[in-house]
Amino acid sequence: MNLERLERFVFLAKLKNDVGQKDINISRAAEQLHIPQPYLSKQIKQLEEELGVELFVRKPRLALTPYGKVFLREAQNLLEQVQRIKLSAQQAGHGEIGRLTVGINTSISNSLLPDTLRVFRQKFPNVHLVLQELLHEESRQRLQDRAIDVDFENLYNLQDVDDQHCLTYEVVHREPLVMVLPIDHPLAHSSQVQLQDFANEAFVLPSHNSVPALHTLIRMACMEAGFQPNVVQEAVWMPTVLALVAGELGVALLPANVMNLQRRGVAYRKLQGQSPVFQIAIAWRRDNPSKILSNFLNVVRAVVRR
Structure with missing residues (x-):
């Protein structure tokens, strides 16, 4: 079904309400659509032939038939749906849906x-x-x-x-590593600490199997500070690492974003000097x-x- 014919049918059928006229005026409709009146009449006739019903009675004046009134409602619904489809396509093309x-x-x-x-x-x-x-x-x-x-x-x-x-x-995103200490650790109240201060401490590390990159970064940082970390426990999730530190199983070296996790029983301390970067x-x-x-x-x- 031709959408242009539908749009012009709806425009013609609703025109009398829009301009306050008693009768449907096809000449005024053609003028506002900027097309010749015979062409508009031909399009309406083609639509009627396609449907097999008369949408308008022509005499004594142009008016919608009962079929035309039903078709007008459905045509309006269809055109509104077409507009929604067009809008959805445009939004999809812009990445908006x-x-x-x-x-x-x-x-x-x-x-x-x-x-x-x-x-x-x-x-x-x-x-x-x-x-x-x-x-x-x-x-x-x-x-x-x-x-x-x-x-x-x-x-x-x-x-x-x-x-x-x-x-x-x-x-x-780039961020330094920070030390995570049990709240009662002797260095927990220092404003800054050095990594080598923990050479003899037990460490809790993120799991090598789950987060190998972070695990490797921490080990390399300790080695550059002059010691191999004494790893007593590994854990998959950061909250678990924090819980183990709070339970005084050891200290941890973690990305600074961990400071956004409020965990009772731990203290976060920045490292002096150039800190490893995650x-x-x-x-x-x-x-x-x-x-x-x-x-x-x-x-x-x-x-x-x-």
Whole structure:
């Protein structure tokens, strides 16, 4: 069915109400549509022939038939639906509706994620963000398999590991490591500490199997400070590491974002000198054309620049 004919039928049928006239005036309708009256009459006749019913009676004056009144209601509904479809297509093309699946981890959740979510939802309220908490060994594979659209990951995990050469990334967050001490530790009340001060301490480390990049960074930092850490326990999740420190199993060296976790029984202390730096990158497939993804990346960049 020709949409132009529908639109002109509706315009003609409603014109008398719009201009306050008693009768439907096809000449006025043609004038306002900027088309010749015979062409408008032909279009209405073609529509009637297509439907097999008369929409207007012509004598003694032009008026809607009972069929025409029913058809007018349905035609208006259809045209409104067409407008909604057009709007949806335009919004989708601008990345304003749809969904994006985002891989996250504890570090990004404690740092950039809250501001990113707030700004993105303000700008694109009709985009549904699906957040998936992932460990490093599954996040990259899910990204390569298109199971997720974008992933926040430790920079170390993204170097020389993309066998398919299909991923790209950029660093979005850098932060120092801080010491986490039991609240009654002798150095807990010092404003700053040195890493070598803990050479003889027991350490609680993030699990090598779950977060190998952070685990390796911590070990390397200790080695550069002149000692091998005495690891008495490993844990997968940051809250678990904090709980073990609070229970006085040992001390921990963690990214500064952990200070956003309020845990009774622990103290956070900055390291003197040049502290090891933990870096988070955002990764995505090079061939992902999604406008939503592009919008999300721009929001992350804007949050980073603040």
